[in-house]
Amino acid sequence: MPEHTFKLNGKRITVEAPDHVRLLWVLRDLLSVTGPKYGCGLAVCQACTSHINGKATNICAVPVGDLNPDDEVVTIEGLADTVGKDLHPMQEAWLEHDVAQCGYCQPGQIMAAVAHVRKSREEGVPLDDDYMDNIKNICRCGTYQRIREAIKDGAEGM
Amino acid sequence: MTSHRASPEPRQSEAPDSAQPSRRKILGYLIAAPTLAVGTRILGDVVAPATASAEGLPSNPWMADHYDFLDAMKDFTRHTANLIKVEIHDDGHVYHASPVSENGQGILTTLAMVIAEELDVPIEKVHVWCDDARVEHQYNQLTGGSTNLHVKTEPLKIACAIAREQMMTTAAQQWGVPREELTASDGVVNGKNGQRIEYGALSKLAAVDTDTPVTDPYLKPASEYKVIGKPQRRLDAYEAVTGTKVFTGDLQVKDALPTMVHRGPNIKASVISVENMDEVRNMSGVTDVGVIPSGVAVRAATFGQCIDAVRALKVKWKDGPVADESDDTVIQKLKAAVPPLPPRTAGAKTIEYDFINYFASNTPLETGIAVADVRKDGAEIWAPAKIPIIAMQDIALRTGLPQDKVTFHVMPGGGSFGRRLFHEHAMDAAEASYLFGKPVKLMWHRTDDFRHGRQHPPAVSRVRLTYSGDKVLSFSQHHTGVQNDLGHGLGEIASASMARQELGQYTVGAWFYAVTQSSHYEFGPSESTYHELEIPFWTTSMRHVYSPNVATARELAVDQLGHAMGLDPVDVRLKFLRPEFHGVVHKAAELGNWGRPLPDGVAQGIAINDEYKQRMAVLTEIDTRPETVNRKVKDPPYEGYVTGPRVTKIVLVLEGAHIYNPLGIKAQLMSGANDGIAIALTMSTHLKDGIPLEGSWDNSYYTRQWNTPHDMQIHLMPNTYEPDRNPGGAGEVAVGPAMASVACAYAQATGKVPTEFPIQHQKELPFHPHAIVPPIPQSPTEGLDWAY
Numbered sequence: 001m002p003e004h005t006f007k008l009n010g011k012r013i014t015v016e017a018p019d020h021v022r023l024l025w026v027l028r029d030l031l032s033v034t035g036p037k038y039g040c041g042l043a044v045c046q047a048c049t050s051h052i053n054g055k056a057t058n059i060c061a062v063p064v065g066d067l068n069p070d071d072e073v074v075t076i077e078g079l080a081d082t083v084g085k086d087l088h089p090m091q092e093a094w095l096e097h098d099v100a101q102c103g104y105c106q107p108g109q110i111m112a113a114v115a116h117v118r119k120s121r122e123e124g125v126p127l128d129d130d131y132m133d134n135i136k137n138i139c140r141c142g143t144y145q146r147i148r149e150a151i152k153d154g155a156e157g158m
Numbered sequence: 159m160t161s162h163r164a165s166p167e168p169r170q171s172e173a174p175d176s177a178q179p180s181r182r183k184i185l186g187y188l189i190a191a192p193t194l195a196v197g198t199r200i201l202g203d204v205v206a207p208a209t210a211s212a213e214g215l216p217s218n219p220w221m222a223d224h225y226d227f228l229d230a231m232k233d234f235t236r237h238t239a240n241l242i243k244v245e246i247h248d249d250g251h252v253y254h255a256s257p258v259s260e261n262g263q264g265i266l267t268t269l270a271m272v273i274a275e276e277l278d279v280p281i282e283k284v285h286v287w288c289d290d291a292r293v294e295h296q297y298n299q300l301t302g303g304s305t306n307l308h309v310k311t312e313p314l315k316i317a318c319a320i321a322r323e324q325m326m327t328t329a330a331q332q333w334g335v336p337r338e339e340l341t342a343s344d345g346v347v348n349g350k351n352g353q354r355i356e357y358g359a360l361s362k363l364a365a366v367d368t369d370t371p372v373t374d375p376y377l378k379p380a381s382e383y384k385v386i387g388k389p390q391r392r393l394d395a396y397e398a399v400t401g402t403k404v405f406t407g408d409l410q411v412k413d414a415l416p417t418m419v420h421r422g423p424n425i426k427a428s429v430i431s432v433e434n435m436d437e438v439r440n441m442s443g444v445t446d447v448g449v450i451p452s453g454v455a456v457r458a459a460t461f462g463q464c465i466d467a468v469r470a471l472k473v474k475w476k477d478g479p480v481a482d483e484s485d486d487t488v489i490q491k492l493k494a495a496v497p498p499l500p501p502r503t504a505g506a507k508t509i510e511y512d513f514i515n516y517f518a519s520n521t522p523l524e525t526g527i528a529v530a531d532v533r534k535d536g537a538e539i540w541a542p543a544k545i546p547i548i549a550m551q552d553i554a555l556r557t558g559l560p561q562d563k564v565t566f567h568v569m570p571g572g573g574s575f576g577r578r579l580f581h582e583h584a585m586d587a588a589e590a591s592y593l594f595g596k597p598v599k600l601m602w603h604r605t606d607d608f609r610h611g612r613q614h615p616p617a618v619s620r621v622r623l624t625y626s627g628d629k630v631l632s633f634s635q636h637h638t639g640v641q642n643d644l645g646h647g648l649g650e651i652a653s654a655s656m657a658r659q660e661l662g663q664y665t666v667g668a669w670f671y672a673v674t675q676s677s678h679y680e681f682g683p684s685e686s687t688y689h690e691l692e693i694p695f696w697t698t699s700m701r702h703v704y705s706p707n708v709a710t711a712r713e714l715a716v717d718q719l720g721h722a723m724g725l726d727p728v729d730v731r732l733k734f735l736r737p738e739f740h741g742v743v744h745k746a747a748e749l750g751n752w753g754r755p756l757p758d759g760v761a762q763g764i765a766i767n768d769e770y771k772q773r774m775a776v777l778t779e780i781d782t783r784p785e786t787v788n789r790k791v792k793d794p795p796y797e798g799y800v801t802g803p804r805v806t807k808i809v810l811v812l813e814g815a816h817i818y819n820p821l822g823i824k825a826q827l828m829s830g831a832n833d834g835i836a837i838a839l840t841m842s843t844h845l846k847d848g849i850p851l852e853g854s855w856d857n858s859y860y861t862r863q864w865n866t867p868h869d870m871q872i873h874l875m876p877n878t879y880e881p882d883r884n885p886g887g888a889g890e891v892a893v894g895p896a897m898a899s900v901a902c903a904y905a906q907a908t909g910k911v912p913t914e915f916p917i918q919h920q921k922e923l924p925f926h927p928h929a930i931v932p933p934i935p936q937s938p939t940e941g942l943d944w945a946y
Binding site for chain 1: 261262263264391392394395396397398399400401402403404405407408410416442443459460461462463465521522523524525570571572573575601603604791792793798821825828829830831832833854855856860861862863864866868870935937938939940941942944945946
C-alpha cells in the first residue's frame with residue numbers, strides 16, 4: 001500500500017492509502033479528521049473546502065497521491081492555529097452573526113470565506129455583495145445573508 | 159383531578175400579567191430520583207373564537223381557522239407530556255433529554271431558553287440534547303409540522319417551575335425561614351439575610367423518594383421574562399464553526415466501516431442478480447458485498463473505495479413500479495384526476511387556473527446516513543430521525559429483535575426539510591449490518607439522495623374565483639397531487655399503521671391538509687380540498703408541505719382578481735383579507751417601498767399566508783430583464799450554474815403571539831425565503847423513465863449566492879399575546895408566502911401569469927445528466943487545478 005506524507009494542520013503525517021483515494025476520505029475515514037464534510041463528492045457543494053498551501057480546495061477532488069511531503073493541508077480544525085489564536089477572526093464573525101443553522105456546510109463556508117477575502121485583496125477588488133455572488137458553497141439551510149455579513153466583518157479582522 | 163374546558167378569551171395586546179396556562183388544571187410530578195427530576199401533565203384545551211369579518215362576503219369557516227395541526231399535536235401529546243422531564247444535578251447544571259430532534263432549526267436552543275427562563279438559571283448551565291427513541295413518548299417524539307415550540311413549551315415550563323419551587327421550599331426548610339422570604343436567580347436561591355445556596359447543592363436535598371404530584375405550580379408571568387424574547391445565539395454555534403460538532407458521519411464507532419449501496423436504474427427497482435460479486439469483493443479496501451432490499455451494499459475501508467466498488471458492480475435489475483413514468487405522464491394523470499369544481503353562478507365572471515408544480519427534492523446537505531451495529535442479541539443505531547420510534551420499531555420488525563433490544567440514538571441532522579421524517583438511511587444501515595454481521599457507517603451518495611431519495615410530490619392546484627362587479631361570489635381550490643406519503647405516522651405506531659393502509663393514507667392526507675389550510679380571505683362560499691393520486695414514488699412532506707404550492711396558486715389568482723377589479727395587489731388584499739392581516743400587509747408595503755417606480759421588467763409582488771399560528775406577508779422585487787436573466791457566474795466549472803430572473807429584494811413580515819428567540823426566528827425566515835425563491839424559480843427534478851435526471855447540486859438548483867437577494871429585510875411585528883396562538887411555529891412558515899410572493903412579482907414583471915413551477919423547469923436542461931449506469935459518478939481529480 002503506498003504511503004503518503006504531507007503536513008496536516010501543522011504536523012507532518014504519513015498515511016497508507018491507494019494513490020487515487022481522494023484526500024477527503026483519507027482525512028475522514030483513515031485519520032478521523034472530520035471537520036471537512038461530504039456533500040457531493042463532485043466539487044460542487046464545496047462542503048469539504050479546506051486549504052492546501054493556503055488555497056481553498058475541494059478535497060473530494062484531490063487524489064491523495066497528488067500531495068507532496070511539503071504540501072500543507074489546513075482543515076477547519078487547524079484554521080485558528082494559522083493566526084495563533086483560539087478562533088480565527090472569520091470564526092469569531094460567524095459566532096457574532098449566529099450564522100450556522102444545521103452547521104453541516106459551515107466548516108467549508110468558513111474556509112472558503114477566508115480564501116475569498118485573500119483573493120479579493122490579491123485581485124484588488126472590493127469584497128462587496130457583487131463579489132460574494134461568486135461564492136459557490138451551498139448552504140441548504142439558506143444562511144446566505146448572514147454569511148455575507150459575517151464575511152464582511154471577518155475580513156476586517158484579517 | 160378534573161379537567162375543564164376553557165372559554166375563549168379576548169385577544170390581548172399587552173403582555174399578560176399572569177401566565178395563561180393557569181386557568182387550566184396543571185399537574186406536575188416530582189420524580190423519584192437521586193437528584194431533582196420533574197415531569198408534567200396538562201389537562202383541558204382551547205378553542206379559538208371566530209374572528210371578525212372584512213369587506214367581502216364572509217367565508218364559511220375552514221377547519222384550520224379554528225383548529226390546526228398545532229392544536230391537534232398539543233392534544234395528541236397531552237397524555238405523554240408527563241414524560242417531558244428536567245433534571246438538576248449536583249454540578250448545578252440542568253439536563254433535558256428532549257424528544258425533539260434538532261436538524262438545524264434551532265429548536266434545542268429555544269427549549270434551553272424556556273428552561274433558563276422558568277428555572278432562573280444561566281443558559282450556559284442548560285443542556286438539551288435529543289433523547290433516544292422511546293416508545294412511551296408516542297406523539298411527543300414527532301419533530302415536524304413546526305409544532306414543537308407550541309407543544310413542548312408548556313410542559314417544560316411546568317417542570318421547571320415545580321423544580322424551582324421544590325428547591326426554594328427545601329432551602330427554606332434548611333434555613334428554617336418562611337419560603338416567602340426567598341428568591342431565586344442565576345441558579346441560586348437567596349435568603350432575606352444574605353443566605354445563599356446554589357441549585358447544585360440543593361439538587362440532592364430537594365430530590366424525592368416517590369413520585370409526588372404537584373398541582374397548579376406558579377408560572378412566571380410573561381412580563382417578568384428576561385430570557386424569552388431576547389436574541390439568543392445557538393448553543394451549538396461554537397462546535398459548528400470549529401468543525402467539532404459531531405454529525406452521524408463523524409462518529410467513531412469501532413469497526414463501523416464506510417458502506418454504500420449500488421442502486422437501480424429506476425425508483426424501487428429490485429436486484430435480480432449480481433454478475434461480479436467476487437470480483438468486487440476482492441477490490442482494494444473492500445470487506446463485504448451483499449444484496450439488501452434497496453440494492454447491493456458494499457463495505458470498505460474508505461468511502462472512496464465504496465464509490466469505486468459501487469461503480470464496478472454489474473447488476474441485473476427488475477424494473478420498479480414507476481419505470482414507465484416521466485414528467486408528462488404524471489402531470490397528465492394529475493390533471494385528469496382533479497375533481498370538478500362546483501357549478502358556477504349564472505352571470506358570474508370567473509378567474510380560473512391550473513398551476514403545475516413539478517417534483518422537487520428535499521435532500522439536505524448531509525445525505526442519508528446512519529451507523530448501525532446489529533447483532534443477534536440486540537442492535538444499536540445512530541442516525542438523524544424526526545420520528546425515531548417508528549424507525550426503531552421498523553428495524554426491530556425487520557431484524558426480528560424485540561423492540562427493547564434496539565437502541566436508536568437520535569443524532570443532530572445536517573438539515574432535514576422533511577427528509578428525516580422517514581428512515582430509509584437507518585434501515586439501509588441496519589440491513590447491511592445484519593447481513594454482514596458487522597458494524598457499518600452507511601451513507602447515501604449524493605446522486606442517490608437526489609434520485610432514490612424522497613421528494614416533494616408534483617401537484618396540480620386548480621383554483622377558481624367567481625365575482626361580479628366588486629363582489630367576490632366564491633372561491634374554490636382543488637389541490638391534486640401525487641400521494642404525499644404520511645406512512646411515518648405522527649410519532650407512534652397507530653397513526654403510522656393507519657396511514658400505511660391503502661385507503662388510510664387518503665384519509666390521513668385529507669385530514670392533514672384540512673388542519674394546515676386556512677381561509678384568510680372573505681370570498682363568500684369557499685372551499686379548499688385535497689386529492690391524491692396513488693403512484694408509488696418515494697415522497698414525503700417537504701418543508702411547508704402543501705402550502706407553498708397552494709398559497710402560490712391562491713395568491714396569483716388574487717392578483718388577477720385585483721387586475722380585473724382595477725385594484726393593485728396591496729389594495730385587493732386589503733379589500734378582501736380579514737382585518738387581522740392588514741397589519742402585516744401594510745408593514746411589508748411600507749418597508750418594501752411598495753409602488754416605487756421601477757424600470758420595465760422589474761416589479762414587485764406581495765403575498766400572505768397564515769399557518770403555524772403566525773401571520774406573514776412577503777414582498778418581493780424581481781428583475782426579469784435579459785441582461786439580468788442571462789448573467790453569468792464567474793469562475794469554472796460553468797455547467798449547471800443557472801441564473802435566470804433575480805430576486806433583488808425580499809421583505810418578510812411576521813406577526814406572532816410571542817416571539818421567543820428573535821434571532822432564531824429571523825434565521826428561519828431567511829432560510830424559508832431562500833427556499834421559496836428556489837421552488838418558485840429554479841429548484842426541481844425532471845422525472846424520466848422512472849428516475850430523476852438530477853444527480854447533484856449542479857443539476858437541481860437550490861438558491862445559491864448568485865441567486866439570493868442582496869437586500870433582505872426581516873421584520874417582526876410586536877407580540878400580540880393571543881393565548882391560543884402562543885407561541886407559534888417557525889421552521890416552515892416563510893416558505894409558502896415567499897414562493898407565492900416571488901411568483902406574484904414575476905407575473906407583474908413579465909405581464910404573464912406563470913402556471914408551471916419552478917419557472918426554470920420547462921427550459922432546456924442546463925446540464926448533462928450523470929449516467930444512470932453505473933448509478934453514481936466518480937469524483938473529479940482536478941481539485942488542485944481549481945484551487946483559489
